[in-house]
Amino acid sequence: MTTDLSRENALLLAIIQATSEGPGVEPLAAAVARLIAGATATDACFVHVLDDAGRSLTLAGATPPFDVAGRIQLPLGTGVTGWVASHRRPAVIVENKEADPRYRPIPALRGSEFTSMASVPMESDVAGLVGVLNVHTRRRRQFTERDLRLLTMIGRLVAGAIHQARLHRQLIGRERAHERFVEQVVAAQEAERRRLAGDIHDGISQRLVSLGYHLDAADRTVAEDPGYAAEQIVLARRLTDLTLDEARAAIGGLRPPVLDDLGLAGGLASLARSMPELEVVLELCDDRLPEHIEVALYRIAQEALQNVQKHAGAHSARLNFGVSQEVARLEVRDDGVGFRPDEPASGYGLGSMAERAELIGGNLEVRSRPGAGTSVIALVPVGGRGC
Template sequence: MTGGDTDLERENALLLAIIQATSEGPGVEPLAAAVAKLIADATGTDACFVHVLDDAGRSLTLAGATPPFDIAGQVLSPLGVGITGWVASHHEPVVIVENKEADPRYRPIPVLRGSEFTSMASVPMASDLAGLVGVLNVHTRERREFTERDLRLLTMIGRLVAGAVHQARLHRGLAGRERAHERFVEQVVAAQEAERRRLAADIHDGISQRLVSLGYHLDAADRTVADDPAYAAEQIVLARRLADLTFEEARAAIGGLRPPVLDDLGLTGGLASLARSVPNLKIVLDLSDARLPEHVEVALYRIAQEALQNVQKHAGAAAVRLVFEVEHSAARLEVRDDGAGFDVDAPPSTSGGYGLNSMAERAELIGGTLSVRSRPGSGTTVVAVVPLGAGC
């Protein structure tokens, strides 16, 4: 058997082993660690590092390495910085046979112990479907001339790993969305139960008690209307006051479930009425007259209501622009203020308590999305977008 045949068999065996490794599970880190060892063994190199591009496409994280480098997740390489960052940003392989320190692109990373290795090859991990996924590096202690065949093999491996990492990310994203959906359903059920308890308490403690008192006053008036008309008239006046209070409480309780203003005026009129009810804010309205399905109107009204409450409580704004429009088969609600703004990436405890989760949940419940743009000193913009069916 010729040397070429032997090399081809080794390459095929390596590629089969990598395919097997990539099919055994969806985890990015276990996959990277398994592939790193396979590559080092098959290519006769002393170390292999698998760097994976983050979701934002700004930096690479060491996802797997050959022993003794048990440091997955601890090494970050910004795009364009160091050999790894250069390969990622230029989508081209790099070979350094010796004297790495003389290469202007090289940046030492102490934990990777680069001084122990003489030669290295670095190739992008990319495929047509996944695009750039990361960078694959191999190192040798002894001086080595990496051949074109070596680079072709490493590039082919990079394509396989890129496809596997892409699938792992899709699986992770799907699993994350499923968990988020489960949590959301739990939150919706809990919110519904809390709303039922609140409504029951409102009816029992307020409306029911007032109706009992109303009955007492009417009974007293009925018993005394012949003998003491003045007292009976007084009881009727009290009964009328209780009836008015009971009506207002019942209206408030109903409004907690569905704002009556939507029945009377629709979403456009409801938003205009909501804007008029907010004190100390100049609110500029840009509202479409379009009507939407009932559940969509309720959700958008509540989002606008909560967004305006947040402006009052947190923003210190002087003016707000409230936009409702329907175009391209989607409804769009925007609430933009000129207030203090906040850091949207900060933890909830430090981002001003804007209560954005409940607005996002309302949007998701009707199949929409909520986005928030803000930064300190530049105001805040909340946008809800809801796709509409052909019949809307």
């Protein structure tokens, strides 16, 4: 690979221009690969990008005719590319790649067609290690120190640009996640309002109308027929008690009063006692959590236990709640008939439980199979707490 200073400067300027034209990682990697191969008289160029976890490399861009971007992954340390990423040092193979212990053939990249290769890390002080840049030639080529310095300089430029592109992608991802979260919150609020409105209309409002009828009848007949008036007052009192119970139930639908009185552990224990036909073994941590998390976990446990009672055909269940390593874990496990979670008709409220978990930043896992019972597990990050 030979080039004079002016050509090197032109190449670097072209790469700078390419890195400033857009935020996408894959288009950037493909554009850079073509520029490098064309300017350095190499036959192929591959740009491998380190994943966010820093554990593997993904081929993000390549020169034509290679159309494999995003489909080739290498664990860190695997192959020459993985070795360069692990050691953060350039590697050169002039010929006989197969004899090099670091080399791992990848059929889709047709390594047997190329004789020589140079591989350099793409890294910068700000971005750290971002990936690995490889160039290949069909004919034998001795890569010089100047060649490696140029490729390393290119790697630094590309590292900064890819780092910015990844930050942009992460920002967009967070914005979209936030939008979905807001949509879920609004939908949940509207569903809760509709439920409460239905409870008030169908229950409390109708009972209050009936209560008015009885009091009117008592008022009209109190002088002529005191006995009938007394009966109407007794009925009115019963309706008053029922209406009060329904009002309390409606309020409890928003926030179960038992959580205020007993906390989440006490509320879960009370919930288990409310199902006498089901034996529920309890293992509960006494830690208090933020109010919205306690309500969500209580509702998930409530729905899960109701599912056990209605659908599982179970003799017993276990209700576990604990906090470890800043994660709250709620599990409802039964010894019932089980089901296939991947079957659409097997939901039994799993969607609403999963939504509740997601709304508080957690996730829901369902483990079940026919004849082996079911486990519903909610995991929610809660910060520096632990039992």
